[in-house]
Amino acid sequence: MIRLFHVPLSPFCRKVRLSLGEKRLEVELVEERYWQPSREFLRRNPAGKVPVLKMNGRTLAESAAICEYIEELYPDPPLMPKTPEGRYEVRRLVAWFDDKFNAEVTSKLLHERVTKKLMGKGYPDSRLVKEGAQAIKYHLDYMGWLLDHRRWLAGDAISLADFAAAAHLSALDYISDVDWNRNANVREWYAKIKSRPAFRSILADHVPGFPPPPHYADLDF
Amino acid sequence: MIRLFHVPLSPFCRKVRLSLGEKRLEVELVEERYWQPSREFLRRNPAGKVPVLKMNGRTLAESAAICEYIEELYPDPPLMPKTPEGRYEVRRLVAWFDDKFNAEVTSKLLHERVTKKLMGKGYPDSRLVKEGAQAIKYHLDYMGWLLDHRRWLAGDAISLADFAAAAHLSALDYISDVDWNRNANVREWYAKIKSRPAFRSILADHVPGFPPPPHYADLDF
Known part of the structure; x- marks a missing residue:
C-alpha cells in the first residue's frame, strides 16, 4: 500500500502524484495541513513539509528525491532518458521549476492568493501578486522556446521535467493565473x-472555499 | 578543459568544486559576480546564477544536476551508493542542505554578512542574523544525530550529501558562524x-575585505 501525505494544490505533491500515476501505482491520498503539523507528522518528516510518501515500509520526503526513487524502482514507463546528458537536462529543468519558477511565480501567486488564507495569515500582498503575474510571462516564453526545438520540455520523450512544470502550471491554472493564449506551443503541450x-x-x-474555474478540468480548454 | 564560473563562498559552487576534486578532475575557476551579470554570462545560463560548468563542450547549470552528471560520467571514486534506497537518502540530504539549511541558515548568515556588502546592498539585518544563528544549532544537532548511527551523513560511505553539508558549513566557517564545540560527532566528521x-x-x-579566521584552514581546528 502506497500512501501520500499531501495538500491538493502543492506543486511538489502534484509532481509525485503524476509520477505515481504515470507508473500506474495506486496511492491513498491523505491531506496534511503541514502548517498545523501534528506530532505524528513531524515524526514522519522532521522537515515538517509535504509531500511525505509511505511506500514499501519506508517514509520518504523531498519530492525530487522521491521521484528519482520511484523511477529507479519502477523504470517502466520511463520518465528519465537513458543518456547522462538527457538525465542532466531533466534534472536541470526540474530544478528550474521547483526552485526558480517556484520562487518567482508560484510562491507569489498561489501562496499569496490561497495558502495564506488557508493558514489564516490574511490577505494577498498585491505587490507580490503583481511580480508573480509579470514573471510567469517570461517563464511561459522560455517554455515556448524549449518547445520550439523539442516535443517535450527536456527532449523528445515525456519526463519528470514535464511533470514538474505541469505540477506548477496546473496549480496556478486552478486559480486562473495562467494565460494559455500567450504561447501556442505551451498550450499544445x-x-x-x-x-x-x-x-x-x-x-x-x-x-x-476555492472553486476551480470551469476550464480547469476541461481537456479542450 | 573544465571551467567553472563561480563565487568563492557560494555553497552551491563549493559542492561542485568538491565533487570535481574528489574525482581528481582539474578545473579552471573563473570568478563571476552574478549580481552584475555580463551579457555573455546570461547567454551561458539564462537563470543568471552560479555555478556554471563548462565541460566536454557543454554549458551546465544547477548544482545538483551538475553533480549527478559528473557522477554518471566519472563514477570512480563513487559519491553515490549502489542501492536505490541509498541514493534516495543522499538526494534527500542534498535537498535538506541546499533547500532547508540554505533558507534557514546560510541565506540568513552568509547573505546578510557578506553577499549584501559585496553587492553594495548595505548592512546585515540583525533580526535575520539572529534567526540564522539560532537555526544552525538545530541543524548541527540533526547532523549529530545522523552521525550517531552512520560513519558519514547518508551511510557508511562518503557521498554527495557530505559535500553538500560541508559546502554550507565551510562557507559559514569562513565567517566564524559555526560553533564546532556544539556536537563532537559533527566536529569529527x-x-x-x-x-x-x-x-x-x-x-x-x-x-x-573578508579575511578568514585563523582556524578556517587549520586541519586541527
Missing part, C-alpha cells in the same frame, strides 16, 4: 499532458 | 572531510 490518465486525480481536486 | 585533498582549494579561498 499542456493539452497533451492534461489528457494523460495520470492527470485525472489532479483535475478532480477541489479545495473548499 | 568535519575534521575528516576537511583533510581530504578535494578540500584544499576551498581552504585556500580568500575574499578581499
Whole structure:
C-alpha cells in the first residue's frame, strides 16, 4: 500500500502524484495541513513539509528525491532518458521549476492568493501578486522556446521535467493565473499532458472555499 | 578543459568544486559576480546564477544536476551508493542542505554578512542574523544525530550529501558562524572531510575585505 501525505494544490505533491500515476501505482491520498503539523507528522518528516510518501515500509520526503526513487524502482514507463546528458537536462529543468519558477511565480501567486488564507495569515500582498503575474510571462516564453526545438520540455520523450512544470502550471491554472493564449506551443503541450490518465486525480481536486474555474478540468480548454 | 564560473563562498559552487576534486578532475575557476551579470554570462545560463560548468563542450547549470552528471560520467571514486534506497537518502540530504539549511541558515548568515556588502546592498539585518544563528544549532544537532548511527551523513560511505553539508558549513566557517564545540560527532566528521585533498582549494579561498579566521584552514581546528 502506497500512501501520500499531501495538500491538493502543492506543486511538489502534484509532481509525485503524476509520477505515481504515470507508473500506474495506486496511492491513498491523505491531506496534511503541514502548517498545523501534528506530532505524528513531524515524526514522519522532521522537515515538517509535504509531500511525505509511505511506500514499501519506508517514509520518504523531498519530492525530487522521491521521484528519482520511484523511477529507479519502477523504470517502466520511463520518465528519465537513458543518456547522462538527457538525465542532466531533466534534472536541470526540474530544478528550474521547483526552485526558480517556484520562487518567482508560484510562491507569489498561489501562496499569496490561497495558502495564506488557508493558514489564516490574511490577505494577498498585491505587490507580490503583481511580480508573480509579470514573471510567469517570461517563464511561459522560455517554455515556448524549449518547445520550439523539442516535443517535450527536456527532449523528445515525456519526463519528470514535464511533470514538474505541469505540477506548477496546473496549480496556478486552478486559480486562473495562467494565460494559455500567450504561447501556442505551451498550450499544445499542456493539452497533451492534461489528457494523460495520470492527470485525472489532479483535475478532480477541489479545495473548499476555492472553486476551480470551469476550464480547469476541461481537456479542450 | 573544465571551467567553472563561480563565487568563492557560494555553497552551491563549493559542492561542485568538491565533487570535481574528489574525482581528481582539474578545473579552471573563473570568478563571476552574478549580481552584475555580463551579457555573455546570461547567454551561458539564462537563470543568471552560479555555478556554471563548462565541460566536454557543454554549458551546465544547477548544482545538483551538475553533480549527478559528473557522477554518471566519472563514477570512480563513487559519491553515490549502489542501492536505490541509498541514493534516495543522499538526494534527500542534498535537498535538506541546499533547500532547508540554505533558507534557514546560510541565506540568513552568509547573505546578510557578506553577499549584501559585496553587492553594495548595505548592512546585515540583525533580526535575520539572529534567526540564522539560532537555526544552525538545530541543524548541527540533526547532523549529530545522523552521525550517531552512520560513519558519514547518508551511510557508511562518503557521498554527495557530505559535500553538500560541508559546502554550507565551510562557507559559514569562513565567517566564524559555526560553533564546532556544539556536537563532537559533527566536529569529527568535519575534521575528516576537511583533510581530504578535494578540500584544499576551498581552504585556500580568500575574499578581499573578508579575511578568514585563523582556524578556517587549520586541519586541527
